Amino acid sequence: MDDHNLFTDAPPEAAGPVHRLDPRARIVLAFAASFSLVAFRDLPVLSAAVVLGSALCAVARTPFAVVFNRLLGLNLFMATLFVLLPIGAPGRPLLMIGQIPYSADALLQAGCIALRGNAIVLVLTALIGGMEPVTFGHAMQHLRVPAKLVQLFLFTVRYIAVLDQEQRQLRTALRVRAFEPGMNLHTLRTYGNLVGMLLVRALDRSERIHAAMRCRAFHGVFFSRHEFGLGRADAAAGAAGLVAIAALAWMQWA
Amino acid sequence: MHIAEGILSAPVLMAGAAAGAAGVGIGLHRLDDRSLVKVAVLSSAFFVASLIKVPLGPVSVHLILNGLTGLLLGWAVFPAVAVALLLQALLFGFGGLTTLGVNTVIMGLPGLASYYLFHRIAARSQGPVAFMAGFMAGAFAIALGGLLLAATLMSTGEAFWNIAGVALGAHVPIMLVEGCVTGSAVVFLNKVRPGTLCANVAPPILEAQPGAEPAA
Incomplete structure (x- = not known):
């Protein structure tokens, strides 16, 4: 995964004095x-x-x-x-x-x-x-934010990039079929189907993730390399x- | 659909934070290990989907999909929205920390309302009926969100009444867009993966618990 980062507008943080704070x-x-x-x-x-x-x-x-x-x-x-x-x-x-x-x-x-x-x-x-959102998540964990919320946050962060990849794939498939977004019902229905497909893939993926986490005896706490x-x-x-x-x-x- | 930093007064922000925290708490309370992963991956999907831009006249609007999120997640819509908003604040600087609670309520509560009003019919119908149920869920969630947003702005002072009006008016075209997209998504899900909407991840207390959990 291209870790830094499909989404943020910020480049990797400069090693300034704020960066060095806890x-x-x-x-x-x-x-x-x-x-x-x-x-x-x-x-x-x-x-x-x-x-x-x-x-x-x-x-x-x-x-x-x-x-x-x-x-x-x-x-x-x-x-x-x-x-x-x-x-x-x-x-x-x-x-x-x-x-x-x-x-x-x-x-x-x-x-x-x-x-x-x-x-x-x-x-x-x-x-x-x-x-980094991951750092933010671990910090929340150490700040005693409820464990479920931290898990939800970290899992979401982890899979945004993956699902963005899926979404790009689906959109490429649309472009290949000469889809051109416009202000019409066809566009809205097509996007509805795209969202639906994205959700189906997300659900399938969540089943695989859950199985994988169980195999590794995950019990709700993420380990962090950050001290x-x-x-x-x-x-x-x-x-x-x-x-x-x-x-x-x-x-x-x- | 969010309120920027710096506008709202402290009491409104505090009330929003308390209500948002309550929603998130209830939503999280109903998640077990399996549904937690499911909700997380679905939140990622909704986050990604909300970056889709739909052309609308000279401008484009991005999807919000709080109605569809509500249909799929039930009470878990609150934590999903809160996490998405926190990430938006962190990654793009949209919104911020003080408005996190208020904005979670503005987007999450309509999603939950859509769940209670339209989930049953959306889950059990096909074709045009499913489309209409989805359309209503999507459009209603935006309308209620717009109303909550306008009410929040008006609570700040009389000077805000015309801003609230403009904000409410701007939600009308978005209602139609969201309605159509949500309607097609519901039809698609019922056709391609029937039962997706039936097995919602955070069932309300009143509904029977067995059957909500899909077979392993």
């Missing part, structure tokens, strides 16, 4: 940071958060293309928010479009949402954006995160 620490920090960012609601605080997020991406040496891609998707949506949110919304009108007010308050709200969204995505990209260990760097990263959040909180409430 994966568990990265996940916990990512959760803590994104949930704390939800609480901030002033423009200057959120701007500072975006600056901190960008700095974190720079420290993590996340490739610019990855950061750009991820922010692009988010901000296409945020752009529609800037247009739609203030139309007809309550609050001081900035200008009137005919009879309909374009609300200044809602525009400010859209700005805050956009900044908050960008800050969260920047932090996530820096902390866990380049992490997890919290070190001084993790403590420093945690402290830095705490200081950053505390500074933002101080800006917001003091």
Whole structure:
């Protein structure tokens, strides 16, 4: 299997300081940071958060293309928010479009949402954006996430690439038969059949996997070559995160 | 069909996380070793299928298939959706960690509703009836998902009402697309591998347990 990786837009992670942290620490920090960012609601605080997020991406040496891609998707949506949110919304009108007010308050709200969204995505990209899904799964296991969920996650990760291969095969077969997708019922029915075939193959495969796992006396725990260990760097990263959040909180409430 | 990071307020996110966790918990509780592998491989299949793009006028939409996922997985639709969303966040940066719960509910709950409403007839019919059952399951799951999404946005503030409206309207063409694809997939499964839909992997408590497990 081409391990890295049919799906992610991120190239193998650069060996930056974030990469060297314990994966568990990265996940916990990512959760803590994104949930704390939800609480901030002033423009200057959120701007500072975006600056901190960008700095974190720079420290993590996340490739610019990855950061750009991820922010692009988010901000296409945020752009529609800037247009739609203030139309007809309550609050001081900035200008009137005919009879309909374009609300200044809602525009400010859209700005805050956009900044908050960008800050969260920047932090996530820096902390866990380049992490291998398998590493993520093992880290979840060590973080006491329920074993069944971890198994489900790891099995899913494992077979996405395999089933993508199946899907490519089926699509090649369609192309060979001169199938051209368009906006018509034929396309939808063909895709329905393709999905159906994919599911049939997936079910057959799951039977074989289950049999193979039983042969090997699998009892629900995956072994990992990763040795997890919290070190001084993790403590420093945690402290830095705490200081950053505390500074933002101080800006917001003091 | 997901809500981006940064929009929702903390109480909405927390409520979503709690509801999502409950759904995932119940779904996982009903899985044994064999069905767990089955659900995992099917989640991979649905993940891959959701990358299929369908042309729709000047743009293209990607498949969601939460209705079909619900028909096949029953309660296990919640863990399957949660894992798929987590992977999307990890691999592509779509969505994120704070919205994981809310988005799991927005996609998973309609799948479960489709299961309860349409599974019986979809599993036991052929041809046009099976297509209609599948169509309804697929279209209904998208409609309910759109409604949940709109309701979630509206709970954030009055300013969001027109966004919610636009989001809801955008779901109408997707309903038709998903309905047709799900309908054909159900017809296909019933023809090619009868019984696939009968032996759902995480049977609801009320249904008789024996018979749900396929013979080894």
